[in-house]
Amino acid sequence: MQLALELDVPHLFLWDPIWLKGTPFEVNRVVLLMMVGAALCIGFFLYGAAKKALVPKGARNLAETGYLFVRNNIAIDVIGPKDGPKYANYLASVFFFILFMNVLAIVPGIHFAPTSRMAIPFMLAILTWIIFNIVGLVKQGPLHYFKGTLFPPGVPKLVYILLTPIEFFSVFIVRPLTLMVRLLANMMAGHVLLTIFFLFTHDLLVKNLGPASPLGVVTLLVGTGLMMLEMLVIVMQAYIFTMLTAFYISEAVHGHGAEEHLASGEETHDSHDHVRPVTEGVAA
């Protein structure tokens, strides 16, 4: 039981620089793993796109399925069939970048997700923030965008005194903050959880073999189960980050309040059918 008290959690996430020491471009294990994630992402799609064939097979099928999942199930479903495909490139990049970095958390020998440090979720959240603001400013015009965001229609005039600061706070400050914290905290929690369980296992089964050792088998089994939970979290966080990005872009494109967009759901489904043949053409 002493082990948990001795465990210094922030220490789990600190790494010494190994290259370019003392400059702003210090490389430590986290930066290295981020590069690995980016390389995996680029390599996967380059390999998938390398062999051009009428009937795709192997890795190309996988790459196409992945891209089409983001394009159809996230971009088109959330943003709409007209504007959706335009943003599918960014959404797919974000999805697979986060996915490949998160997967490193359960790769044996690495066991560390670079997304569990603040820098990468911060950068991605800021990127999303910039993109949805620019989309709103360009698509709706500055006046209409800020009016629609800060003064949502259909509310009594006096309520704006209370509502406008809240809307400002929630749209321009809380959105990027929650995007960042969600990804960071999920990956951090997973890392700490796995570390604690496997440290206990090591302590009970290897270091201090004794009467309490059977407990080590339990921690080993629970730790293995948690690893599977971590697989779910990895995919889900990538999905949620991408979907929220799509949702924010959709609000910037269609104006504040998703109700209008959802109200035209019939239209969406109709045009969905128009889109289907196109996607099948891409797949074929």
Place this chain on the structure above:
Amino acid sequence: MTEFALQLAQEAQTGVTDEGLKAVAHGLVYGLGAIGPGVGIGLVFSSAIQAMARQPETAGETRTTMFLGFALIEALALFGFVLAFIL
């Protein structure tokens, strides 16, 4: 009753440290912060399951909205988690 209060006061003079109180605060910050989101996430999923069972043909749309609500509520719980480390 008064003896108990005296005992508490004595403990306050001797046993309780700032360090210990800090450890309690770390636990409470996350524990209390998880109550509300826990109830909220339960409500989101129960409603989504009901909606999917009643109208399976709109299950895809429901799932998208469900994850959206889930993610927005989950952020509150995670704020508590991160605060526990920052404090």
